[in-house]
Amino acid sequence: MTQDNNNHPTPPAQQPRTIKEALNPVSRRTFLKGTAASLLGMTGVVAALEPLLKLERGELTIDGLLQKHYHRLTPEAMERILRSLEEKCKEQYGVMPNIADIKPMEGVGFAYALNLSRCVGCRKCAHACMAENNQSRESATDIEMSYIRVLELDQGSINMESSNQYYHPDEVPRKGKYYMPVQCHQCRHAPCTQACPVKATWQDPDGIIVVDYNWCIGCRYCMAACPYDARRFNFDKPKIPEKAINPNQDYLSNRIRPKGVVEKCTFCLHRTREGKYPACLEVCPTGARVFGNLLDPDSEINYILKNKRVYILKEDVGTMPRFYYFFDK
Amino acid sequence: MLKDYTLFLVRVGLLSFQGSRKYYAWMIFLFVICLIGLHAYSLQFVEGLSTTGMTNQVSWGVYIANFTFLVGVAAAAVMLVIPAYIYKKDHMNKVVIFGELMAIAVIIMCLLFVMVDLGRPDRFHHMLPPFGILNWPLSILSWDVIVLNGYLLLNLHICGYLLYTKYLGRKPTKMFYIPFIFIAMAWAISIHTVTAFLYVGLAGRPYWNNPIVAPRFLASAFTAGPALLIITFQVIRKSTSYWIGNEPIFTLRMIMTVSMVINVFLLGCELFTEFYAATAHVVASRYLYFGLEGHNVLVPWIWTAIALDFIGLGLLMTPLSRDINWLNLACIFCFIGIWIEKGMGLIIPGFVPSPLGQVVEYLPTINETLVCLGIWAFGALLYSWMLKIAIPIMDGSLRRSGISQVD
Ligand code: SF4
Numbered sequence: 001m002t003q004d005n006n007n008h009p010t011p012p013a014q015q016p017r018t019i020k021e022a023l024n025p026v027s028r029r030t031f032l033k034g035t036a037a038s039l040l041g042m043t044g045v046v047a048a049l050e051p052l053l054k055l056e057r058g059e060l061t062i063d064g065l066l067q068k069h070y071h072r073l074t075p076e077a078m079e080r081i082l083r084s085l086e087e088k089c090k091e092q093y094g095v096m097p098n099i100a101d102i103k104p105m106e107g108v109g110f111a112y113a114l115n116l117s118r119c120v121g122c123r124k125c126a127h128a129c130m131a132e133n134n135q136s137r138e139s140a141t142d143i144e145m146s147y148i149r150v151l152e153l154d155q156g157s158i159n160m161e162s163s164n165q166y167y168h169p170d171e172v173p174r175k176g177k178y179y180m181p182v183q184c185h186q187c188r189h190a191p192c193t194q195a196c197p198v199k200a201t202w203q204d205p206d207g208i209i210v211v212d213y214n215w216c217i218g219c220r221y222c223m224a225a226c227p228y229d230a231r232r233f234n235f236d237k238p239k240i241p242e243k244a245i246n247p248n249q250d251y252l253s254n255r256i257r258p259k260g261v262v263e264k265c266t267f268c269l270h271r272t273r274e275g276k277y278p279a280c281l282e283v284c285p286t287g288a289r290v291f292g293n294l295l296d297p298d299s300e301i302n303y304i305l306k307n308k309r310v311y312i313l314k315e316d317v318g319t320m321p322r323f324y325y326f327f328d329k
Numbered sequence: 330m331l332k333d334y335t336l337f338l339v340r341v342g343l344l345s346f347q348g349s350r351k352y353y354a355w356m357i358f359l360f361v362i363c364l365i366g367l368h369a370y371s372l373q374f375v376e377g378l379s380t381t382g383m384t385n386q387v388s389w390g391v392y393i394a395n396f397t398f399l400v401g402v403a404a405a406a407v408m409l410v411i412p413a414y415i416y417k418k419d420h421m422n423k424v425v426i427f428g429e430l431m432a433i434a435v436i437i438m439c440l441l442f443v444m445v446d447l448g449r450p451d452r453f454h455h456m457l458p459p460f461g462i463l464n465w466p467l468s469i470l471s472w473d474v475i476v477l478n479g480y481l482l483l484n485l486h487i488c489g490y491l492l493y494t495k496y497l498g499r500k501p502t503k504m505f506y507i508p509f510i511f512i513a514m515a516w517a518i519s520i521h522t523v524t525a526f527l528y529v530g531l532a533g534r535p536y537w538n539n540p541i542v543a544p545r546f547l548a549s550a551f552t553a554g555p556a557l558l559i560i561t562f563q564v565i566r567k568s569t570s571y572w573i574g575n576e577p578i579f580t581l582r583m584i585m586t587v588s589m590v591i592n593v594f595l596l597g598c599e600l601f602t603e604f605y606a607a608t609a610h611v612v613a614s615r616y617l618y619f620g621l622e623g624h625n626v627l628v629p630w631i632w633t634a635i636a637l638d639f640i641g642l643g644l645l646m647t648p649l650s651r652d653i654n655w656l657n658l659a660c661i662f663c664f665i666g667i668w669i670e671k672g673m674g675l676i677i678p679g680f681v682p683s684p685l686g687q688v689v690e691y692l693p694t695i696n697e698t699l700v701c702l703g704i705w706a707f708g709a710l711l712y713s714w715m716l717k718i719a720i721p722i723m724d725g726s727l728r729r730s731g732i733s734q735v736d
């Protein structure tokens with residue numbers, strides 16, 4: 001019976017209303033009720049926002065909100081921003097850094113090659129990278145932020161699904177294993193820059209893909225787009241002890257990042273654009289890493305790309321990386 | 330003119346607080362959940378996204394999952410608009426506005442889900458030229474920003490215009506809304522498609538980089554959206570004086586059934602391609618359906634979804650669902666099934682395993698879940714409020730002057 005009612009319902013009879021009711025559906029009581037409810041509601045909203053009181057001073061500033069995109073900044077504006085970033089670092093981390101904005105050099109296109117026959121998987125590069133680039137080094141999980149992930153693979157296969165990133169570094173190289181460090185490949189066709197909705201990440205003329213940490217909105221679309229798992233997100237504010245801070249910093253590379261933005265390997269542009277080697281190369285005990293200018297015909301990197309057996313990771317994705325692997329045995 | 334409009338706003342404002350005890354209880358209930366969500370979000374705003382379960386490996390979680398699902402629901406309003414305006418079905422004309430209002434509420438939920446996912450919500454304006462730079466047309470996310478906001482504006486205009494002219498007691502001028510209705514139809518399809526392309530366009534994620542994602546997304550949305558509308562219509566007819574008969578409900582049932590059949594068929598195609606050849610491509614699907622190396626948090630979810638989908642489909646296809654109670658059950662099953670499948674089931678396996686083969690699992694934290702609940706409650710609050718205003722206008726009891734009969 002009820003089911004029948006449900007299936008063949010009929011409109012209820014309309015209640016006749018007085019003219020007054022229909023014309024003026026609002027009474028004074030409603031008005032009072034409405035006012036009371038609004039006031040209560042507002043109080044509730046304010047109470048719910050209570051955690052905002054704990055917001056750190058200097059976290060949200062007018063200057064920060066008004067800052068323009070890197071490419072639209074005048075040199076004077078940049079200067080002001082750099083100085084205020086230095087102040088902020090001093091205030092929050094106790095160290096006065098020197099933050100520069102080093103531009104790419106003319107006639108330089110960087111490339112990196114890594115010798116898979118030599119790499120022993122000691123992860124020295126990953127740790128040097130974290131120190132050079134001012135990353136948190138407080139807890140064991142901070143290694144997740146390192147720009148370099150070293151994969152331990154089984155000899156006889158290059159299947160990443162069976163790779164292990166959490167092997168114990170004291171015992172390397174282990175029997176039957178070989179090692180493959182992966183970092184940002186500085187793709188010529190970079191899916192990450194294409195994905196970014198606000199152009200917060202782009203390719204500089206020397207081939208390095210950079211991120212403007214003051215422009216990134218933290219949507220993490222670039223992380224989803226990267227085929228090499230090369231991007232890291234600042235879920236927290238970086239925690240670095242005063243002594244551990246590297247004061248030689250650059251706006252687009254190793255300055256201490258704010259929370260909520262994405263970062264990645266920049267081929268140590270604050271070093272390499274001044275003619276030095278990346279930190280990971282300098283520390284590598286086996287000499288597995290080769291870095292240089294692709295546009296210089298006499299460079300070692302050019303020799304390797306022309307004469308060695310070179311392997312490009314995920315070549316099929318069409319990213320055309322500036323990072324190569326090679327073998328010499 | 331302006332005086333009329335001000336009076337209208339005042340009346341709407343006051344009407345919002347006029348209601349039965351049940352209405353008050355419902356709205357207060359939703360409002361309290363909103364506040365809890367807001368509190369959780371303020372915490373996240375201060376602490377950063379470390380309050381969520383996301384990691385560098387699984388960099389999108391339940392926020393983006395809900396966003397993706399809801400984009401589908403928002404677009405489903407078109408399933409009322411097409412019968413009403415193209416096939417000129419009278420019974421649909423009477424309810425089409427409720428679909429459009431739902432689209433508004435749901436799109437706002439979508440925008441909120443994106444907003445809470447941002448690491449730097451304070452830089453939201455970087456997406457809005459001239460303050461910011463929108464990487465258009467290169468970034469699919471920039472397309473999504475445009476289509477979602479466009480769809481919101483279109484529906485705001487259509488609903489606002491139709492309701493206000495009705496309030497004034499005038500006949501709406503065709504020129505002012507018919508063209509927009511047709512644009513909105515095409516636009517509805519575009520919000521799905523663009524959202525699907527967000528994932529499909531990523532060559533480095535084989536689980537998503539698959540042409541079937543977009544059509545499946547459409548089909549499942551045209552099931553979930555109507556399911557929600559069917560339930561809403563019954564709530565309206567039970568709790569207000571606005572009468573909605575059974576015809577629109579059964580038209581929607583038909584639409585749902587067809588969409589669900591297509592959805593399940595496409596699911597079959599996908600599973601066959603993945604598992605028959607068993608290439609390396611299959612790892613993410615294997616993780617989703619069976620788990621990998623003991624990592625299997627999604628497994629019970631996805632099988633629940635599949636069971637719900639199939640039971641729902643079974644109910645829809647048999648005469649059983651001509652009975653409204655069974656139909657409601659089918660709606661609930663399909664809605665939840667698709668929420669799982671097109672939410673977590675679509676997003677998380679895209680990240681597992683990571684591009685370097687790492688298996689890191691994801692589970693939302695409590696804080697994250699509260700934020701989600703808050704947004705859902707806010708959407709429900711918004712929709713309830715819009716109905717509260719729209720229904721008296723539709724049935725003629727809220728008019729500028731004079732009484733008109735209930736039509
Ligand atoms: S490796 Fe990833 S982050 Fe680096 S350029 Fe390529 S896509 Fe971008």
Ligand code: SF4
Nearest residue numbers: 196216217219220222
């Ligand atoms: S997280 Fe930052 S850099 Fe990455 S896509 Fe979003 S805005 Fe661009």
